[in-house]
Amino acid sequence: MTAKISAGNTDPMARPRFIYALRLGDDALILAQRLSEWASRAPEIEEDIALTNIALDLLGQARALLDYAGTLEGAGRDEDDLAYLRTEREFTNVHLVEQENGDFAHTIARQLFFSTYQLALYEELISSTDELLAGVAAKGVKEAAYHNDHATQWTIRLGDGTDESHRRMQAAIERLWPFTPELFESDDVDRALAAEGVGVDPSTLRSRWALSIAEVFSSATLEAPQTTWSSHGGRRGVHTEGFGYLLAEMQYLHRSYPDAKW
Amino acid sequence: MVSASVATDVRAVCESVPDPEMPFVTVGDLGIVRDVILDDAGHVEVVVTPTYSGCPATAVIRDDIVAALRSHGHSDVTVRTAFAPAWTTDWITPAGREKLAANGIAPPAPRSGDARLVDVTIGVRCPNCGSPQTKLVSRFGATPCMAMYRCTECLEPFDQVKPH
Numbered sequence: 001m002t003a004k005i006s007a008g009n010t011d012p013m014a015r016p017r018f019i020y021a022l023r024l025g026d027d028a029l030i031l032a033q034r035l036s037e038w039a040s041r042a043p044e045i046e047e048d049i050a051l052t053n054i055a056l057d058l059l060g061q062a063r064a065l066l067d068y069a070g071t072l073e074g075a076g077r078d079e080d081d082l083a084y085l086r087t088e089r090e091f092t093n094v095h096l097v098e099q100e101n102g103d104f105a106h107t108i109a110r111q112l113f114f115s116t117y118q119l120a121l122y123e124e125l126i127s128s129t130d131e132l133l134a135g136v137a138a139k140g141v142k143e144a145a146y147h148n149d150h151a152t153q154w155t156i157r158l159g160d161g162t163d164e165s166h167r168r169m170q171a172a173i174e175r176l177w178p179f180t181p182e183l184f185e186s187d188d189v190d191r192a193l194a195a196e197g198v199g200v201d202p203s204t205l206r207s208r209w210a211l212s213i214a215e216v217f218s219s220a221t222l223e224a225p226q227t228t229w230s231s232h233g234g235r236r237g238v239h240t241e242g243f244g245y246l247l248a249e250m251q252y253l254h255r256s257y258p259d260a261k262w
Numbered sequence: 263m264v265s266a267s268v269a270t271d272v273r274a275v276c277e278s279v280p281d282p283e284m285p286f287v288t289v290g291d292l293g294i295v296r297d298v299i300l301d302d303a304g305h306v307e308v309v310v311t312p313t314y315s316g317c318p319a320t321a322v323i324r325d326d327i328v329a330a331l332r333s334h335g336h337s338d339v340t341v342r343t344a345f346a347p348a349w350t351t352d353w354i355t356p357a358g359r360e361k362l363a364a365n366g367i368a369p370p371a372p373r374s375g376d377a378r379l380v381d382v383t384i385g386v387r388c389p390n391c392g393s394p395q396t397k398l399v400s401r402f403g404a405t406p407c408m409a410m411y412r413c414t415e416c417l418e419p420f421d422q423v424k425p426h
Contacts, residue, residue, distance in 0.1 A: 032316075046400035046410070053402040060316025064345065135345030139315050142348060142426055150401060 013196070016189045017130070018072040019092070020199050022082070023235060024121075024136075025065030026093035029083060030243075031114060032058035033250050034101060043104050050150060051107070057143040061136055068132045084254035088244055089237040096179040098234075098243045102172065105158055105165070109172035111151035112216065117183045119144040120208050124200040133198065152216050159220025170222055177225035182232050184209070264300045273298040275334050276308055282322040283405050286365045289323055293353025296344060305338045306331055311349045313426070314406035351407075351426045363389045368411065368422035386422050388413035396420075 035055035042048035066079040077085075096114055101107045122144050125137035158169040184206040186194075193199030217224055231240065253260065276298050277290025289295055289310070297309035308327055312320040324341045331339045351370035354362075359369035368389050385394045393415035400410040401424070409424040 046402070049400060049404075050402040053406055056316035056318070056406055057314055058316070060312070060314060064315065131346070135348075136315075138346040139312070139348040143315060146401075146426075 013198075014072045014074065016192055017198060018069050019189050020193050021065050021069040021072060021133070023092045024133075025062045025069055025082070026091050027097050027114075027118075028058040028065065029062035030091070030093045030246065031097040031110075032056070032062060033246060034097065034099075034110075035107070037101055038107065047104070054111070054147050054150070057140075057147070061140050061143070064132070064136050068136075080254065084251045088239055088247055091239065091243070091247070092235050092237060094179070094182045094234040095231045095240050096176065096183065098240060098246060099176060099179060100242050102175070103168060105168040105172040106175060108151055108154045108158065109169070109176045111147065112155050112213070113176060113180050113183075115144055115148035115151050116209050116212050117202075117205065119148050120205040120212075121200055121202070124205070127197075128199065129197040130199075155216055155222070156220045159217075159222045166221065169220065173217075173222060174225045174227065177227050178230045181230040182234060185232065185235065187235065264302060269298070269300050271334075272300050272306055272331065272336065275330050275336075276327050279323065279326045279330050282319045282326065284362070284365070284367070287358050287361045289327070291355050291358030291361060293349065293355065293358075294323065295327075303338075304336070305340075306336050308339065308341045309344050310341060311344050311347075313349050315345075317406050319405075349426070351423060354423070362423060366390060366420055367408070368420060370423045370425040373425050386411055388416060388418065389420055390418045391416040 032055040035051050035058070038048065038051040040048065042051055062083075063079050066082045070077045070079060070082055096110060099106075099110060101110075119141065122137040122141040125133055126141060128134040128137065155169065158165040160166070161169075184202045186201045186203045190199060190201050190203075194201035194204075214224065216222075233239070273295075276295050277288055279289045281287050281289055281292060281294075292313070294310050294313065295308065296311050297307075299307040299309075301307075308331075310320070310323060310327070320343065324343075327341055328339050331337075350373055352373050354369065362369045366389050368386050371386070386396050386398075387394050388396050388411075391413060393413055395414045396411045397414055398409065399412050399419065402408075403410045403421050403424075407423050407426065408421040410419065411422050412419045
């Protein structure tokens with residue numbers, strides 16, 4: 001595989017739109033993959049079902065977005081080609097979604113940070129002039145609201161729970177905090193599409209996100225982390241160490257048995 | 263010109279397809295079939311909307327609609343998936359709600375209409391004994407559209423189609 005992506009679609013705005021759809025699709029796909037690792041391993045059966053249901057919603061969003069990205073690219077790649085046949089450097093998801101599950105508190109912290117962001121994003125994207133993106137957002141906003149409610153309730157229950165659950169929830173938000181600024185990074189693609197009414201400039205979502213997270217921390221008796229470093233590079237295809245292992249597991253079957261059918 | 267009665271028949275065939283996960287209700291009962299367009303050349307286009315983005319039943323429903331139309335003599339069929347307007351449980355018909363309840367699944371309460379709010383459902387009735395004394399066990403259930411409850415009176419567990 002080469003990292004070069006051919007530009008089969010000659011519409012000059014198709015390229016940024018392709019990149020944008022790919023980013024949103026990759027975020028949803030990789031988080032779905034991480035969450036599905038909990039299947040049969042969650043602390044209780046109800047949570048096993050909850051986490052895998054959330055994964056399924058995200059996978060559905062990812063399929064629609066990657067299928068659309070393939071159409072925009074115009075090079076004949078479908079959703080499966082994009083999910084299973086790209087290399088690590090070709091994935092454009094943020095670092096937050098690829099972080100290991102850790103203990104249950106880490107998974108909940110990751111869910112809280114991401115679902116709060118995705119809810120704000122989809123609320124805006126509903127008004128996109130792009131029919132497909134607006135449709136995915138209209139559907140996804142209801143799912144994101146449910147995911148956000150699930151993560152919020154667990155954060156409060158664990159944070160304002162026993163000494164042990166509080167300690168673990170606090171450790172989880174501190175561990176994952178440096179991966180949150182990347183969610184709000186914007187570049188030329190985001191700004192160009194936002195100006196056209198197609199996409200959302202993620203930097204405009206930051207204050208709403210911060211306000212919502214602060215409220216949850218307060219109810220959960222958690223201290224806002226004071227860490228100053230942050231992790232960046234996912235949108236450019238630079239990823240953290242665990243990502244290679246995730247891809248190896250996700251792509252193994254398709255690469256070993258191309259076009260295998262159930 | 264396609265006669266109105268043929269168009270109505272084609273729509274009825276689409277809507278009578280059973281849901282693969284809850285076969286006692288049809289896709290018409292669930293409000294999944296959004297549009298059926300029949301042109302003069304005999305081509306049928308069916309527009310369906312998924313309940314949830316990742317609902318695995320969507321692909322099966324698509325195939326089942328094509329098969330049902332074929333068995334009624336319509337071989338030129340395309341099924342298109344539309345995400346917007348997004349499906350809501352408010353589109354489940356009164357007949358669909360009755361069938362859900364008759365099969366031990368609590369039908370969803372009406373939605374607030376605000377997608378941002380997660381609706382708090384007050385008084386989900388047990389579909390087995392009718393008691394309002396029920397307890398939410400899990401906000402997620404056996405299919406993407408369900409939550410799990412337990413009746414504290416007859417002690418039976420049951421599913422609810424969660425308001426969405």
